[in-house]
Amino acid sequence: MNRSIAPAVNNEVQLTKLQVEKSTINGVEVNYVNGGSSPLLKLELVYNAGSKYQDQALVASLAFDLLRDGSKKLNGKAFKEAINGLGVYYGMDISKDFGTFSFYVLEKNLEALLVLIKDLIIAPNLPENEFDRLLQKEKNNFLVDLEKTDFLSRQKFAEVLFAGSEYGRVAHAESFDLIQYEMSVEFIQQHVIEAPFDLFVSGCISDQVKSTLNSFVQELPITKENPKKVAKDSTPQLGEHIIKKDSEQCSLMLGKKMVNKHHKDVHNISITNTLLGGYFGSRLMQNIREDKGWTYGIHSTVLTYENAANLVISSDVLKDKGPDTLNEIKLEIEKLQTELIKVDELEVMKNYLKGKLLKSFDGAFEQVDRFFSVDSFGLDWTYYDQYIEALENITPEDIRATATEYFKWDEFVIVRAGGEI
Amino acid sequence: MIEFKNYSLDNGLRVVIHQDESTPIVAVNLAFDVGARDENPEMTGLAHYFEHLMFSGSKNAPDYDVHVQNAGGQNNAFTSNDYTNYYVTLPKTNLELALWLESDRMFQLNLDEKSLEVQRQVVIEEFKQRYLNQPYGNNLAQLRALTYKEHSYKWSTIGKEISHIEKVTLEDAMAFYKQFYAPNNCILSICGDVDIEEVQKMVLKWFGDIERSTINRPTKIVEPKQTSERFEEVTEDVPLNAFLWSFKMGSKTDGNFAIADLTSDLLGRDESSFLHQRLAVELKLVSNISAYVSGDRDPGMLIVSGKLNEDVSFEAVEKEVWGIINQVKEKCVSDFELTKVKNKFETAHIYGEMSVMNKAMNLGYAELLGDVNGINTELSEYEAVQVEDIKEWAGQFLKEENVCRLHVKKESNE
Numbered sequence: 001m002n003r004s005i006a007p008a009v010n011n012e013v014q015l016t017k018l019q020v021e022k023s024t025i026n027g028v029e030v031n032y033v034n035g036g037s038s039p040l041l042k043l044e045l046v047y048n049a050g051s052k053y054q055d056q057a058l059v060a061s062l063a064f065d066l067l068r069d070g071s072k073k074l075n076g077k078a079f080k081e082a083i084n085g086l087g088v089y090y091g092m093d094i095s096k097d098f099g100t101f102s103f104y105v106l107e108k109n110l111e112a113l114l115v116l117i118k119d120l121i122i123a124p125n126l127p128e129n130e131f132d133r134l135l136q137k138e139k140n141n142f143l144v145d146l147e148k149t150d151f152l153s154r155q156k157f158a159e160v161l162f163a164g165s166e167y168g169r170v171a172h173a174e175s176f177d178l179i180q181y182e183m184s185v186e187f188i189q190q191h192v193i194e195a196p197f198d199l200f201v202s203g204c205i206s207d208q209v210k211s212t213l214n215s216f217v218q219e220l221p222i223t224k225e226n227p228k229k230v231a232k233d234s235t236p237q238l239g240e241h242i243i244k245k246d247s248e249q250c251s252l253m254l255g256k257k258m259v260n261k262h263h264k265d266v267h268n269i270s271i272t273n274t275l276l277g278g279y280f281g282s283r284l285m286q287n288i289r290e291d292k293g294w295t296y297g298i299h300s301t302v303l304t305y306e307n308a309a310n311l312v313i314s315s316d317v318l319k320d321k322g323p324d325t326l327n328e329i330k331l332e333i334e335k336l337q338t339e340l341i342k343v344d345e346l347e348v349m350k351n352y353l354k355g356k357l358l359k360s361f362d363g364a365f366e367q368v369d370r371f372f373s374v375d376s377f378g379l380d381w382t383y384y385d386q387y388i389e390a391l392e393n394i395t396p397e398d399i400r401a402t403a404t405e406y407f408k409w410d411e412f413v414i415v416r417a418g419g420e421i
Numbered sequence: 422m423i424e425f426k427n428y429s430l431d432n433g434l435r436v437v438i439h440q441d442e443s444t445p446i447v448a449v450n451l452a453f454d455v456g457a458r459d460e461n462p463e464m465t466g467l468a469h470y471f472e473h474l475m476f477s478g479s480k481n482a483p484d485y486d487v488h489v490q491n492a493g494g495q496n497n498a499f500t501s502n503d504y505t506n507y508y509v510t511l512p513k514t515n516l517e518l519a520l521w522l523e524s525d526r527m528f529q530l531n532l533d534e535k536s537l538e539v540q541r542q543v544v545i546e547e548f549k550q551r552y553l554n555q556p557y558g559n560n561l562a563q564l565r566a567l568t569y570k571e572h573s574y575k576w577s578t579i580g581k582e583i584s585h586i587e588k589v590t591l592e593d594a595m596a597f598y599k600q601f602y603a604p605n606n607c608i609l610s611i612c613g614d615v616d617i618e619e620v621q622k623m624v625l626k627w628f629g630d631i632e633r634s635t636i637n638r639p640t641k642i643v644e645p646k647q648t649s650e651r652f653e654e655v656t657e658d659v660p661l662n663a664f665l666w667s668f669k670m671g672s673k674t675d676g677n678f679a680i681a682d683l684t685s686d687l688l689g690r691d692e693s694s695f696l697h698q699r700l701a702v703e704l705k706l707v708s709n710i711s712a713y714v715s716g717d718r719d720p721g722m723l724i725v726s727g728k729l730n731e732d733v734s735f736e737a738v739e740k741e742v743w744g745i746i747n748q749v750k751e752k753c754v755s756d757f758e759l760t761k762v763k764n765k766f767e768t769a770h771i772y773g774e775m776s777v778m779n780k781a782m783n784l785g786y787a788e789l790l791g792d793v794n795g796i797n798t799e800l801s802e803y804e805a806v807q808v809e810d811i812k813e814w815a816g817q818f819l820k821e822e823n824v825c826r827l828h829v830k831k832e833s834n835e
Contacts, residue, residue, distance in 0.1 A: 001626055001627075001630075003480075003481045003521070003524075003525060003528075004481045006481070006482065006488065006518060006521055007515075007517035007518045007520075007521050008518075009491060009492045009493075009514075009515050009518050010512070010514040010515060011492075011493060013493070013512070014445070016445070036443060036775070037443070038771060038774070038775050039771065040768065040771050040772055040775065068692065076702070077693065077698055077702070080691075080692050080693035080698075081693045081757075081758075081761065083693075084691055084692075084693040084761050084764075084765060085693075085757065085760065085761040085764060086764060087761075087763075087764030087765045087766075087767055087768040088768070089765070089768060089769070089772075104768060104772060105768070106767070106768060106771065109764075130702075133701070133702065133705055136705070136708065136730060137701075137708040137709065140660070140661055140708040140728060140730065140731075141708070143660035143661060144556050144557070144659070144660055144661065144728075146660070147555075147556040147658070147659065147660060148554075148555060148556065149554065247554055248549040248553045248554040249546070249549050249550060249554045279490070280486055280490070281486055281487060281490050289543055290539060290543075291539065292539070292542075293538070293539040293540070293541070293542025293543050293546070294542070294546070295543070295546050295550075296543055296546045296547040296550045296551075316546070316549075316550045316554065317546070318542075318546060347491070348487055348490050348491045349490070351490065351491045351492065351493050352490035352491070352493060352494075354493050355492065355493020355494055355495070355511055355512055355515075356493070356495060358445055358446065358493065358512055359446050359495065359510060362444050362445065362446050362776070363443075363444070363775060363776065365775070418554075
C-alpha cells in the first residue's frame, strides 16, 4: 500500500429527483414529495402572509406567534398540551414573503394533528392578553439583540439595501409602541382564515395518508383569494454606514441587489459567489480566516425573494480589522474581475458543488425544500438540470465576466457595526 | 432498529459499519476519546484548539479540505467536554478517499508554526464571537465554574481564558496529538450504501498499520458531593436580569439518564412545560424559561434558566421555580404528561435516524459511551420510565443542597 497515492475519485453525479404529485383541491395547491420508509412526515402550509404584507413592523411575526395559542375550541395550555402530546414538532414562522406552519408528525398521529390544524386555521383563538405577553417577550428579545453587533449590522443592512421597499422594513424601539393587537388580528383574518395556501407534504406517503390529507383539504372552508403582493422596488443607499458600539468584534455586512431566479445568468452568479465566499475553500475564507486569522468565519450568499434578490457578505472580525477586511473583500472581488481562475481551483469547486447538490437531494425532506425553492418562483425541477449544465460548462472567462457584470463594488451597500471606528 | 457490524483492529481502532441502501451519500465519523475534561487545568481549551489544527493537512494530503471538496464532500468537527468528533459526508463512490484522508492525518499530521498561529487567532475570534461578544454568552461558563469545584467540567471547551490558548506551543500540540490521536483512542463509524466486507478491507488497508499510543490521562477526579446550596451574582452589561441554576445529577450511563432527561422535558422543554406555563404564561414573571440536562459521561447537570421580565424580582421567580419542582417531587405527574414528553422524544429519535450522518455520529457516540447497541435500546429505556420514577428521581436530585444558583444582574444606569 502506498499512502502517497490518493484513491481515485468519481465526480459523476446522478440526481434522483422524486416525482412531485401536484394537484389543486378546493383552491389549495397540494404537493406530495413521496420517498423513503420512515414513519415521520413533514407537513407545511404556506400562506401569502410574509412580512411584506404588513403595514408596519412586528404585525406579521406577532400574528403568527399568536397562532401558537390554538383555536377557539382548544386553546392556551390545552392546545399546547394536545399538540405536544402527539409528539409533534411545529413552527409558525414568517419570512419576507410567506407565513408558514410546519409540522413533523409520526404517521400514526396525523389524523389527530389534522383536527387541531383545521380548528386552528378556521377559528384561531387570538387572545389579547397572550398578545400582550408575546409583545413583551419580543421587546425583551429585541433589547438583547440590540447588544449584538451582528444583529445591528443585519438590521441596518436590510434598511439601506431595501430602502423604499417593504423588504427593508425592520423593527425599531418605537415599533413596539406603535403596534396594536387589532393589527395582528386583522392580519390573520386577511391572510390566513379561510384563505388558500400551498400544502407541501414529504416523507413516506401511503395511499391512506394521501386520502386523509385530501379529505382534510377538501373539507376546509376556503372563501378568499389572498393574492400575492408585489413588493416595491428599492433604491439602495450606497456606500458605507457605520454603527458605533463598544464591542469585542466588528460586524460587517455588505452586499448589493442581484437578479432573480428567472434570469439566465442566475446559475453563473451562484457559482461565482461560491468561489468568492460560498464555501470553506472560497477566496474570502482562505484569505480572511485561514491566512490572516482575523475571523472565525466569513460567508457570501445570494438570497432570492419573490420580488428581489441580493448578495450578502458577512463576518465578525477582530475589532480593529473592520476597514482592512473591507479592503481585502474589495481586492478579492477585483481579482475575480481581472484574473482568470486556475483550472485546478475551478475543478475542485465544481466537484464540491456537485457533491453538495447530491447531498441536498438526499431524502424526501431535503427534496421538498429544493422543490419549494423553485416552485414558489413558478419554476420546476428543470432549474436544477440547468444548474448542473451551467456547472459542467462554466469557464474561467465566464466567471470573470459574471464578476465584472454582477459584483460591481460601486453598487455595494456596506454596514460596519462595533469595533474601533 | 439499526443493524451494524462492529469489531476492532489489532491496533485498537474500534469500527462500526452500518448499511443504508436508500442513499447516495456515505458518512464517515471519527470519535476521539479526548475532550476538555482531559486537559491540564493550566492549558484549558487545548482539545478544541487542536480540533482546528487537525485541518492543517497531513504528509500525503497537505490540504485536507481541498481533497474533501474535490471528492464532492462536506466535513466538520466539534469538541465537547467529553470527546472530539470529526465527520465527513460524500458521494458513496468516494468512500475510500475519506478513509485515506482520515488515516493519513491520524498517522502523520502536518503541524507547523504558521497554522498554529493562524488557528490560534481564529480560535480567539471564535471565543469572542460566541462567548464574549454576546450578551449572556459567558454565563454558562460561569455556572460551570460554580457547579464544579474539582472536576475538569469546571471549564468549558473553548477554555477558561484566552491566555491559556495564547501560550500553547508547537510541542504542546504535538504531545497532545501523539497521545490522543491514535487508533486505540478512536471509534470509526461508517454509514451508507456500502458493501460491509469491502469496507472492512479498506479500513484495514488504511488504518491497520497505524501504531497504538500510550495514553496517560490525568487521574480521574471525582467531584466531591455538594452539601449546601451555592450562590453567585454577577453584574453585566445586559438588558434583562437572568438566572441560571444547575442541579448536580448522574452521568449519561448511570442507568437513570432517561428519567432525568424526561424530568427536564416535563419541567421546561417546550411551551407546554410546567415552568413555561406557570412562570411565562400564567404569572408573566419571565420572558423565557427552559430546563435541560447536559448529558455528560461523568456526573452532569440539570440546568434551569430564564430571563426575567422588567420589575420582577429574582425572589419572586425562584420561589415559583421551587414551587413547580416541589410539585413534581410531592405528587406524581399525570400519565398524559409523561406520555407527552415520551412522544416528543420518539419523534426526535426517529428524525435522528433519517440521515446517514446522524446515524454515523450516534453509533460512534454510543460506542464511546460503552455500548454501541445503546442506540437501539434507547427508545425502550425512555418508554419504560414510569411516573413514580420521575417523582423519586426529582426527590433525590432536585433539592436545595444540590443546587448552584447564578444571578446575572444588569448594570444600573447610574
